[in-house]
Structure formats: structure tokens, C-alpha cells
Amino acid sequence: MLEELKYQVYEANMKLPEYGLVTFTWGNVSGIDKEREYFVIKPSGVDYDKLSPEDMVVMDLEGNKVEGKWNPSSDTATHIELYKASRDIGGIVHTHSTWATSWAQSGRSIPCYGTTHADYMYGEIPCVRCLTREEIEDEYERNTGRLIVEYFKGKDYLAMPAVLCKDHGPFTWGKDAKEAVHNAVVLEEVAKMAANCELINRKVQPAPQELLDKHYFRKHGENAYYGQKRS
Amino acid sequence: MLEELKYQVYEANMKLPEYGLVTFTWGNVSGIDKEREYFVIKPSGVDYDKLSPEDMVVMDLEGNKVEGKWNPSSDTATHIELYKASRDIGGIVHTHSTWATSWAQSGRSIPCYGTTHADYMYGEIPCVRCLTREEIEDEYERNTGRLIVEYFKGKDYLAMPAVLCKDHGPFTWGKDAKEAVHNAVVLEEVAKMAANCELINRKVQPAPQELLDKHYFRKHGENAYYGQKRS
Amino acid sequence: MLEELKYQVYEANMKLPEYGLVTFTWGNVSGIDKEREYFVIKPSGVDYDKLSPEDMVVMDLEGNKVEGKWNPSSDTATHIELYKASRDIGGIVHTHSTWATSWAQSGRSIPCYGTTHADYMYGEIPCVRCLTREEIEDEYERNTGRLIVEYFKGKDYLAMPAVLCKDHGPFTWGKDAKEAVHNAVVLEEVAKMAANCELINRKVQPAPQELLDKHYFRKHGENAYYGQKRS
Amino acid sequence: MLEELKYQVYEANMKLPEYGLVTFTWGNVSGIDKEREYFVIKPSGVDYDKLSPEDMVVMDLEGNKVEGKWNPSSDTATHIELYKASRDIGGIVHTHSTWATSWAQSGRSIPCYGTTHADYMYGEIPCVRCLTREEIEDEYERNTGRLIVEYFKGKDYLAMPAVLCKDHGPFTWGKDAKEAVHNAVVLEEVAKMAANCELINRKVQPAPQELLDKHYFRKHGENAYYGQKRS
Numbered sequence: 043m044l045e046e047l048k049y050q051v052y053e054a055n056m057k058l059p060e061y062g063l064v065t066f067t068w069g070n071v072s073g074i075d076k077e078r079e080y081f082v083i084k085p086s087g088v089d090y091d092k093l094s095p096e097d098m099v100v101m102d103l104e105g106n107k108v109e110g111k112w113n114p115s116s117d118t119a120t121h122i123e124l125y126k127a128s129r130d131i132g133g134i135v136h137t138h139s140t141w142a143t144s145w146a147q148s149g150r151s152i153p154c155y156g157t158t159h160a161d162y163m164y165g166e167i168p169c170v171r172c173l174t175r176e177e178i179e180d181e182y183e184r185n186t187g188r189l190i191v192e193y194f195k196g197k198d199y200l201a202m203p204a205v206l207c208k209d210h211g212p213f214t215w216g217k218d219a220k221e222a223v224h225n226a227v228v229l230e231e232v233a234k235m236a237a238n239c240e241l242i243n244r245k246v247q248p249a250p251q252e253l254l255d256k257h258y259f260r261k262h263g264e265n266a267y268y269g270q271k272r273s
Numbered sequence: 274m275l276e277e278l279k280y281q282v283y284e285a286n287m288k289l290p291e292y293g294l295v296t297f298t299w300g301n302v303s304g305i306d307k308e309r310e311y312f313v314i315k316p317s318g319v320d321y322d323k324l325s326p327e328d329m330v331v332m333d334l335e336g337n338k339v340e341g342k343w344n345p346s347s348d349t350a351t352h353i354e355l356y357k358a359s360r361d362i363g364g365i366v367h368t369h370s371t372w373a374t375s376w377a378q379s380g381r382s383i384p385c386y387g388t389t390h391a392d393y394m395y396g397e398i399p400c401v402r403c404l405t406r407e408e409i410e411d412e413y414e415r416n417t418g419r420l421i422v423e424y425f426k427g428k429d430y431l432a433m434p435a436v437l438c439k440d441h442g443p444f445t446w447g448k449d450a451k452e453a454v455h456n457a458v459v460l461e462e463v464a465k466m467a468a469n470c471e472l473i474n475r476k477v478q479p480a481p482q483e484l485l486d487k488h489y490f491r492k493h494g495e496n497a498y499y500g501q502k503r504s
Numbered sequence: 505m506l507e508e509l510k511y512q513v514y515e516a517n518m519k520l521p522e523y524g525l526v527t528f529t530w531g532n533v534s535g536i537d538k539e540r541e542y543f544v545i546k547p548s549g550v551d552y553d554k555l556s557p558e559d560m561v562v563m564d565l566e567g568n569k570v571e572g573k574w575n576p577s578s579d580t581a582t583h584i585e586l587y588k589a590s591r592d593i594g595g596i597v598h599t600h601s602t603w604a605t606s607w608a609q610s611g612r613s614i615p616c617y618g619t620t621h622a623d624y625m626y627g628e629i630p631c632v633r634c635l636t637r638e639e640i641e642d643e644y645e646r647n648t649g650r651l652i653v654e655y656f657k658g659k660d661y662l663a664m665p666a667v668l669c670k671d672h673g674p675f676t677w678g679k680d681a682k683e684a685v686h687n688a689v690v691l692e693e694v695a696k697m698a699a700n701c702e703l704i705n706r707k708v709q710p711a712p713q714e715l716l717d718k719h720y721f722r723k724h725g726e727n728a729y730y731g732q733k734r735s
Numbered sequence: 736m737l738e739e740l741k742y743q744v745y746e747a748n749m750k751l752p753e754y755g756l757v758t759f760t761w762g763n764v765s766g767i768d769k770e771r772e773y774f775v776i777k778p779s780g781v782d783y784d785k786l787s788p789e790d791m792v793v794m795d796l797e798g799n800k801v802e803g804k805w806n807p808s809s810d811t812a813t814h815i816e817l818y819k820a821s822r823d824i825g826g827i828v829h830t831h832s833t834w835a836t837s838w839a840q841s842g843r844s845i846p847c848y849g850t851t852h853a854d855y856m857y858g859e860i861p862c863v864r865c866l867t868r869e870e871i872e873d874e875y876e877r878n879t880g881r882l883i884v885e886y887f888k889g890k891d892y893l894a895m896p897a898v899l900c901k902d903h904g905p906f907t908w909g910k911d912a913k914e915a916v917h918n919a920v921v922l923e924e925v926a927k928m929a930a931n932c933e934l935i936n937r938k939v940q941p942a943p944q945e946l947l948d949k950h951y952f953r954k955h956g957e958n959a960y961y962g963q964k965r966s
Contacts, residue, residue, distance in 0.1 A: 065693050066686070068620065087731030116722065116730045138620045140693070144700035147617040148708050155378040156440045158299065158369045175714040182718055209618045209711035224297070231296050231371070237704050238375035242468050246379050249440040252406045256413055260347065268347045269318030386840040387902045389761065389831045455759070462758050462833070469837035473930050477841050480902040483868045487875055491809065499809045500780030527924050528917070530851065549962030578953065578961045600851045602924070606931035609848040610939050637945045644949055671849045671942040699935050 043109055044082060044100055047075055051082040051133075052095040054219035058137060059090045061227050069137040070115040073219035074125050078103075081125060085112030116183065123187025124215060128199045133219030135226045138211045141233035142226075145169065146206035152232065153248045155239045159232045160249065160257035161268075162203070162225060167232070168193060169206040186210070201258070204229045274340055275313055275331055278306055282313040282364075283326040285450035289368060290321045292458050300368040301346040304450035305356050309334075312356060316343030347414065354418025355446060359430045364450030366457045369442045372464035373457075376400065377437035383463065384479040386470045390463045391480065391488035392499075393434070393456060398463070399424060400437040417441070432489070435460045505571055506544060506562055509537050513544040513595075514557040516681035520599060521552045523689050531599035532577040535681035536587050541565075543587060547574030578645065585649025586677060590661045595681030597688045600673045603695035604688075607631065608668035614694065615710040617701045621694045622711065622719035623730075624665070624687060629694070630655060631668040648672070663720070666691045736802055737775055737793055740768055744775040744826075745788040747912035751830060752783045754920050762830040763808040766912035767818050771796075774818060778805030809876065816880025817908060821892045826912030828919045831904045834926035835919075838862065839899035845925065846941040848932045852925045853942065853950035854961075855896070855918060860925070861886060862899040879903070894951070897922045 054071040058064040067090070072083035082098045099110035103122055107114065115121075121134045137143075145152050145167075152167040154160055159167075170193050177185040190205050190213065203225045204214045214225040239246055261268045285302040289295040298321070303314035313329045330341035334353055338345065346352075352365045368374075376383055376398075383398040385391055390398075401424050408416040421436050421444065434456045435445045445460055447453040470477055492499045516533040520526040529552070534545035544560045561572035565584055569576065577583075583596045599605075607614050607629075614629040616622055621629075632655050639647040652667050652675065665687045666676045676691055678684040701708055723730045744766040751757040751764065760783070765776035775791045792803035796815055800807065808814075814827045830836075838845055838860075845860040847853055852860075863886050870878040883898050883906065896918045897907045907922055909915040932939055954961045 065689060085732070113732055140697060141700065143618065143620060144697045145704055147697060147701040147711075148705035150705050156374065157442065158374060172712060172715060175712075178714045178718045182722075209715055211619065227296060235371060235375045235378060237700065238372065238468065239378040241472065241703065242376055243379035243381050249378075250403060250406075252409045253403065253440055256409045260413075270316070270344055387836065388904065389836060458758060466833060466837045466840060469834065469930065470840040472934065473838055474841035474843050480840075481865060481868075483871045484865065484902055487871045491875075501778070501806055527920060547963070575963055602928060603931065605849065605851060606928045607935055609928060609932040609942075610936035612936050634943060634946065637943075640945045640949045644953075671946055673850065699931065703934065 044075055044080060045095075047073055047082050048098040048100075049095045051084070051098050051219050052093065054133065054135075054223045055084050055093060056090065057220075057223045058135070058226070061223075061230075063137045063139040063226055063230060064090070065138070069135070069139075070117055071133065071135050071219050071223060072115070072118075072121045073133040073222075074131075078125070078129065080108055081121065083114045083118055083121060085110065086114060086116050088112060117186075119181070119184035120187040120190070120213065123184060123191055124213070127191040127194065130199045130217070131215045132217045133222035134213060134215045135219075135222040136211065136213050137226055137230075139226065139230040139233075141237060142204075142206065142212040142229050143210075144237070145233050146211050147209055149208045151206070152236050154254055155236050155246060156249055157253065157257045158228075158235060160254040161261055162228045163232070164198075164201040164254065164258045166248070167202065167204050167206060167229065169208055172208040201262070275306055275311060276326075278304055278313050279329040279331075280326045282315070282329050282450050283324065285364065285366075285454045286315050286324060287321065288451075288454045289366070289457070292454075292461075294368045294370040294457055294461060295321070296369070300366070300370075301348055302364065302366050302450050302454060303346070303349075303352045304364040304453075305362075309356070309360065311339055312352065314345045314349055314352060316341065317346050319343060348417075350412070350415035351418040351421075351444065354415060354422050355444070358418075358422040358425065361430050361448070362446045363448045364453035365444060365446045366450075366453040367442065367444050368457055368461075370457065370461040370464075372468060373435075373437065373443040373460050374441075375468070376464050377442050378440060380439045382437070383467050385485055386467050386477060387480055388484065388488045389459075389466060391485040392492050393459045394463070395429075395432040395485065395489045397479070398433065398435050398437060398460065400439055403439040432493070506537055506542060507557075509535055509544050510560040510562075511557045513546070513560050513681050514555065516595065516597075516685045517546050517555060518552065519682075519685045520597070520688070523685075523692075525599045525601040525688055525692060526552070527600070531597070531601075532579055533595065533597050533681050533685060534577070534580075534583045535595040535684075536593075540587070540591065542570055543583065545576045545580055545583060547572070548576060548578050550574060579648075581643070581646035582649040582652075582675065585646060585653050586675070589649075589653040589656065592661050592679070593677045594679045595684035596675060596677045597681075597684040598673065598675050599688055599692075601688065601692040601695075603699060604666075604668065604674040604691050605672075606699070607695050608673050609671060611670045613668070614698050616716055617698050617708060618711055619715065619719045620690075620697060622716040623723055624690045625694070626660075626663040626716065626720045628710070629664065629666050629668060629691065631670055634670040663724075737768055737773060738788075740766055740775050741791040741793075742788045744777070744791050744912050745786065747826065747828075747916045748777050748786060749783065750913075750916045751828070751919070754916075754923075756830045756832040756919055756923060757783070758831070762828070762832075763810055764826065764828045764912050764916060765808075765811075765814045766826040766915075767824075771818070771822065773801055774814065776807045776811055776814060778803070779808050781805060810879075812874070812877035813880040813883075813906065816877060816884050817906070820884040820887065823892045823910070824908045825910045826915035827906060827908045828912075828915040829904065829906050830919055830923075832919065832923040832926075834930060835897075835899065835905040835922050836903075837930070838926050839904050840902055842901045844899070845929050847947055848929050848939060849942050850946065850950045851921075851928060853947040854954050855921045856925070857891075857894040857947065857951045859941070860895065860897050860899060860922065862901055865901040894955075 074081040099114040216222040305312040445456040532546040536543040561576040676687040767774040792807040907918040
């Protein structure tokens with residue numbers, strides 16, 4: 043079942059080592075089908091160089107395994123909370139990529155210092171608080187998802203397709219698994235440049251709002267003119 | 274038309290990922306023909322690994338597309354302002370390369386800390402101000418070009434073939450597209466070493482003028498003696 | 505003799521350059537046999553690209569060479585002290601990997617700033633003191649081992665499979681040579697992210713104990729649920 | 736003439752891009768023959784990927800070209816001063832490698848923070864002053880060599896096979912061209928780790944003298960026991 047989605051999710055997972063975003067098995071990608079009944083996710087702890095499309099695990103949104111020989115990623119419950127919270131999210135990525143994780147560990151949101159950031163993410167990339175002892179001890183992964191969803195209540199997931207979980211690492215998403223991986227790459231590059239930028243000028247201020255608006259809307263929304271869509 | 278120039282500009286574009294200066298499609302190279310009637314530029318948002326010489330777009334200096342199936346780079350208007358400002362400029366590069374962009378985001382010009390810098394760029398690499406709200410909202414890319422041209426009024430473009438645009442990133446140029454890419458590589462390396470250098474010694478001072486003169490004129494002008502040109 | 509172990513130790517050694525953990529011959533891996541009578545270690549100063557399984561040196565725990573045409577690694581005496589101290593240790597790695605060595609040189613233990621660290625190492629990664637003049641001048645490598653063993657007295661080697669030796673570099677270990685190399689890779693990544701993290705937020709605090717417990721026990725012990733072991 | 740030496744110097748030059756020590760043509764290696772009459776050096780400004788053994792230039796110690804179709808490296812006069820100063824030097828390397836150059840630009844000598852450094856270089860790696868205006872304007876490259884030689888008067892070139900020239904970059908040497916390249920690689924790694932180390936602990940102190948002695952003499956001199964030489 044869902045052979046095409048499995049293949050897409052497999053391919054998206056394989057992009058993580060290709061872009062240098064994962065060490066060992068420290069990452070996972072999922073994608074949801076159009077009816078939003080089932081989603082497909084990487085199996086837990088399986089090496090990328092041994093992965094094949096058939097290893098992908100099919101799950102429902104109640105957390106039941108529908109098909110697959112492996113256990114799903116240990117972060118599956120986080121993915122479920124995000125899929126349930128927004129129909130805009132078609133794919134989700136979790137990594138421990140170096141610079142995004144360094145920001146997450148530092149407990150700081152990433153200010154928007156320039157157009158590389160503004161082209162994809164509108165405003166500062168939020169770092170949500172660490173979970174409480176109770177939230178950690180019971181349903182840890184699900185509570186991670188709930189905390190993200192709580193932060194995004196009333197916000198546009200596609201205008202800010204990334205979040206940092208304090209003391210842990212980043213999640214990104216997009217309209218499908220491929221776009222979620224694209225955003226994970228952007229996040230890592232933006233995180234690295236923001237740290238460099240503060241190193242070069244400790245008093246640096248975020249870019250002005252009008253520049254953020256310009257770059258974001260150059261690529262998003264009905265007046266977008268970047269790329270080939272309108273030609 | 275302009276098949277040779279298209280091929281040169283294509284090859285120069287392909288050097289950007291080879292030298293690690295671009296992620297995804299975050300860069301573009303153009304080159305102008307000898308009569309300076311038409312220039313050739315990368316299409317907007319097309320992946321480097323799918324690019325071919327025939328994808329290059331031919332434009333005139335009024336911003337009209339002369340030939341090509343794709344939209345030109347969204348930064349085309351910036352390129353035009355530069356070509357119109359100086360006949361010395363035969364090729365132009367824009368990237369979001371990591372360290373040059375980090376300096377641009379920080380809003381600081383890059384001091385000349387040594388001979389690696391002085392061999393190619395005479396003096397500090399300027400960071401021009403962020404555009405005003407009005408300049409951003411209307412003709413953003415063209416105003417970016419105008420701001421650069423305003424800064425370089427009365428200056429020698431080939432003695433300083435690079436500029437940083439605050440909150441955005443670098444542009445470099447040269448006598449042709451290939452040399453513009455060469456300067457983009459130099460800029461990235463110089464930007465990285467300048468940041469490292471300040472990290473190692475927070476009170477570091479720029480190199481003395483006589484050293485800058487020596488290295489720059491060892492490679493440029495009629496008394497140059499680096500390389501094989503005079504043998 | 506011990507052909508299978510030699511091959512395992514050879515393969516583990518070859519992972520060091522593959523993961524970018526060694527320059528030239530600055531690293532060595534050993535593994536001990538099940539009876540814990542003999543262990544196999546890389547020869548001293550032999551290039552990785554010329555290494556073969558037959559080059560591995562078989563040693564006993566008194567430091568006598570049992571088989572092999574080469575001298576064993578100059579750090580052999582350190583490996584012996586560790587093997588003698590704990591039957592949990594089946595393989596040992598020493599490297600001069602960039603970030604772990606930078607922390608070792610700085611004389612600081614690596615605080616646990618997040619779950620990447622907590623997934624493998626329980627608490628801060630200790631940096632043991634520099635040896636005294638007497639300890640250095642006589643039996644230097646053996647005293648390095650003794651100092652590590654002294655620190656770990658009463659502690660669980662597998663809960664903290666890494667140590668930094670001040671002014672020198674890291675040692676890691678595991679249930680076999682392969683796992684010891686795995687931990688060397690984790691250590692390098694964790695060391696890099698901890699330095700980044702302090703750069704981004706100079707006042708960063710270690711992750712809370714409950715998060716460390718959660719991640720460590722998600723992967724270790726009888727209630728572990730990461731990966732495929734329980735499926 | 737000197738076909739074997741040309742080949743060795745060619746091979747040593749090709750190691751510079753392989754180890755990531757040069758961008759474009761920013762480096763050169765030379766080696767001297769046993770009679771110390773002639774030395775062989777890379778031609779100036781020739782791309783590494785077009786270099787062949789026959790391109791090497793044969794020079795005498797008065798700076799006359801003895802054989803070769805190209806101009807020798809523009810740094811030839813610096814190499815000559817070093818060869819004339821010490822018969823211990825059989826090969827010389829100049830690069831603009833990132834971290835060594837960053838230290839050179841910062842004007843600081845590299846303190847010895849650990850055993851990676853101590854294994855190859857005895858004590859802090861000196862940064863010599865910038866040349867005066869007069870020294871720069873006339874015989875710049877030769878004066879660079881003279882300044883290094885002045886610093887090393889009465890010192891052992893092989894105990895400290897590296898120097899940083901302020902605002903410029905490093906030179907390294909060794910008993911032949913291959914060893915000089917080896918030392919250039921060591922220098923770059925040591926320079927990177929020293930900067931990291933100061934970042935992690937701003938109050939870090941150099942390693943104690945007894946540790947430096949131990950590691951240096953473990954590899955050098957008649958009591959050396961690292962590697963296979965004595966087996």
C-alpha cells in the first residue's frame with residue numbers, strides 16, 4: 043500500500059545524509075497521504091545505507107502501525123501531533139543537524155538577520171521551552187508535539203516551517219516530505235550564518251521588517267515572482 | 274545567438290556549487306558580450322544539476338528578454354545597473370556564500386587583514402547600507418544595483434571587485450564571468466579568515482598600507498610580476 | 505591467531521579516517537578477545553591507507569607482544585590499564601579529533617547541553633587532570649591509563665564511554681571495537697555542538713537531569729524502546 | 736636534470752590541494768638536491784590541476800633559473816634565504832591555509848596547548864613581525880626570508896619547522912619536500928585546535944614543559960620510541 047508515498051518518504055530520508063544533516067541514524071522524515079488517513083515514516087534506528095523503500099513504516103494518526111516489518115521512529119508521536127494540528131503539513135523532518143541543534147541547546151530563537159532566512163521563514167525561528175519533568179516522564183514524544191502545537195496556535199505553519207526544541211533539536215515541515223527536507227537544509231544554513239554573524243558583530247540587530255516582507259513575498263503568495271511559476 | 278557567451282556563463286554558474294558557494298539555487302552568474310548590447314544570465318530558481326547552456330537567458334540592458342525559455346534571475350535588475358555603470362565589468366556573480374553573507378548580515382565592511390585579501394582586493398571590502406522602506410517596496414533589485422553604483426562613483430571597480438549588501442549578501446564582478454566567480458571564491462575565503470582572525474585577536478589592526486600596495490601591485494598593473502604573463 | 509578479532513579491529517581502525525577523526529596516524533583502535541587473555545591493536549605510526557588486517561598486533565595484558573611484525577601503538581599501555589580495570593570494556597579508541605581535542609586542551613569537562621549527548625553519555629564528559637612531572641617522565645602512557653581508571657573507580661564505564669585527558673586528547677570505549685569507534689564519532693559531534701552552543705549563549709545551562717535520564721534510558725537498559733531490539 | 740627531485744617536488748605540491756591547504760594557486764613547495772647546489776620549485780601562478788613534473792623550475796641559490804619553461808614561484812627569494820641559512824632544511828612549503836593564515840593575520844604566535852602540537856613542534860609557533868615600509872618596497876620576498884632567518888639565529892630549524900609571517904601566512908620546512916608538506920598539515924590542524932581551545936576556555940594556559948618534552952622526544956632524537964624505526 044501507498045507505494046508512491048513510501049518511495050517519496052524514502053527518497054526524502056536519503057537526502058538527510060546527502061546534505062550532511064545526520065550522523066548515524068539521528069534523523070527521520072515522514073509524509074502523509076492526501077486523504078490524511080495514513081502516514082509513512084522511517085523505521086527507528088535503521089542505518090541510512092541499508093534503508094530501502096520497503097522498510098518504510100505505515101502508521102495511522104492514532105499511532106497504530108498499519109504496515110511494515112520495523113518499529114517506526116521513536117519520534118512518531120511528535121509527528122502525529124503535528125499532522126493532527128494542521129492540514130497544511132504534508133511532511134515532517136527531525137534531525138540533530140549541527141548548527142540548528144546548537145541553537146536549540148542554547149535555548150535561543152534564531153533572529154532573522156537577512157534575506158537567506160527571510161526567503162523561507164517569516165520572522166525569528168522559535169525555540170520552545172524544555173518540557174517539565176512530568177511532560178518528560180510520561181508521553182515524552184507526544185508532549186514534544188503538543189508543545190510545538192501550542193506555540194503555533196493561530197499561526198501559519200507554512201510561513202514558519204521550523205521550530206527548535208530546547209535542549210534537543212529542530213523539527214521542520216512543508217507541504218510534502220521533500221519540502222520539509224528542503225526547509226531542514228535552509229534552517230541549518232541560516233543557523234550557521236546567524237551564529238557567525240553574531241560573532242562578527244555582537245551588537246547586530248535583526249533585519250528590518252520591510253526587507254523580511256519583501257523577500258518572503260517575493261517567493262510566497264499570489265504576488266511571488268521568484269522562479270518559473272509565472273512564466 | 275551568443276552561443277559562446279552562453280557556454281561561458283553556464284560554465285561559470287556551474288563553478289558556484291563546485292566551490293561550495295551555493296546551496297540550492299541561491300546564486301547566479303551573468304556575462305556581457307563585447308558590444309555590451311546583450312548579456313547572458315542564469316534562469317531564476319532552476320537547479321544547478323539540471324542546468325544546460327541552452328537554459329541561459331539573453332537580456333538587453335533595458336531589462337527585456339531577447340532569447341530564452343525561462344525567466345531570468347530575480348536579481349537581473351541589479352546586474353543591469355552594474356553593467357550600465359562600468360565598462361570594466363564583464364561578468365557578475367551573486368551568492369549567499371556562508372562567510373561573506375555572515376559579514377553582510379553583520380553590517381560590517383571586511384577590513385584588510387593580510388595579503389590573501391590584498392592580492393585581489395585593494396582596501397576594505399565595503400558593506401553598503403540596507404535599502405530604505407521606499408527603496409525596498411518599489412524596484413527592490415534595481416535599487417540594490419543603484420546603491421552599489423552610488424558607492425562606487427569615482428572608484429575603480431576592478432581594484433575592489435566585491436561588495437556586501439547589508440542584511441542580504443555579496444556581489445562580485447570581474448572582466449568576465451569566470452573572473453567574477455574567481456573573486457567570489459576569494460571573497461568567501463577572505464571573509465572566513467577575517468572572522469577567524471578577529472576571534473584569535475580581538476584587537477587586531479588592519480595590515481599596513483605599504484603591504485597592501487605591494488601585494489596588490491605584485492599582481493595588478495604594469496609592474497605586476499606574479500604568474501607567467503611577463504615570461 | 506584471532507583472525508576474526510584482527511579483522512574487526514582492522515575495520516574499526518579504518519572507520520577513523522572515514523569519519524574524519526584522524527589526520528595521518530593520530531589514532532588507534534584495539535579490541536579484546538572474549539577470554540580477555542589477548543587484545544589486538546593497531547601498529548604504531550603505520551599509515552591507514554597501507555594498513556591490512558595482518559598488520560594488527562596481538563598483545564597480552566602484561567604488555568608482551570604475542571604476534572605481529574610491527575610495534576604496537578605507543579598508547580598500548582593506556583589500553584591495557586583500561587582493559588584490566590573493567591570487563592565491560594571490549595574495545596578502545598584514541599584519537600586527536602579536532603573538537604574533542606580542543607576541549608581536552610582547554611581542560612574543561614563537556615557539560616551535557618542536550619539529548620544528542622544524553623542519548624549516549626550520561627552526564628558531563630570528564631576531563632581528567634594533566635599528569636605530574638613524575639607521572640610523565642616515567643611510564644607516561646601507563647600513568648595516563650591509571651589516571652583514567654582512578655577517575656572511574658566505582659563508576660559505570662558504559663554509561664560514560666569517553667574521557668578527555670587534559671592537554672592531550674580523548675579516549676572512548678564500548679562493548680567492542682566497533683562501538684568504541686561509534687562513541688568516538690558521537691563525542692566529536694557533541695564536543696563541536698557544545699562549543700557552538702556556548703558561543704551562541706554564553707550563559708547556557710546544562711540540560712535538566714530528567715531530560716538526560718529520559719534520553720539515556722530510552723536507548724539503554726531494560727526499558728529501552730529506541731531502535732528495533734524489542735520488535 | 737634532477738628528474739627524481741622534480742618528481743618529488745611535484746608530488747609534494749600536489750599534496751597541498753589534496754589536504755585542503757590551498758585555494759587556486761596560493762601555495763608552493765620546493766626541495767633542494769643533496770649537493771645543495773640547485774633546488775626545484777613550483778612555477779608561479781600555474782593551476783595545480785594542470786601541473787606536471789616537467790613544469791617544475793630548477794634554480795640555483797643565487798636566484799638564477801637553471802632550467803624550466805616557466806617563471807619560478809614569486810616567493811622564490813624567501814625559499815633561497817632559508818636554504819642558505821640551514822643545511823637541515825631540505826624542503827620548504829608556503830601556503831595561505833585558513834587557520835594558520837588567520838593566526839598570522841592576528842599577529843599572534845600559537846601557544847602549545849597540547850600533545851598534537853608537541854609531537855611535531857617544540858614550543859610556541861612564532862609569528863614574526865610585519866616588514867617595515869623599506870623592507871616591503873625593496874626585495875620584499877627576500878626580506879621575508881631574512882626576517883625568518885634572523886628569528887631562527889641560534890635555534891634548531893627542525894625542532895620548530897614552522898613560522899607565521901604577520902599579515903601574510905605560514906612557511907613550513909622539513910628534511911625534504913614531503914616532510915615540509917607534512918608539517919604544513921600539522922600546523923593547520925594545530926592552529927585550528929588552538930583557536931577552538933581559546934574559544935572554549937578564554938583563560939587556558941599552555942601545556943606544561945614536561946609534557947612538551949615527553950611528546951617531542953617520544954618522536955624525535957635518539958630515545959624516540961614512536962613508530963617502527965627501532966623495531
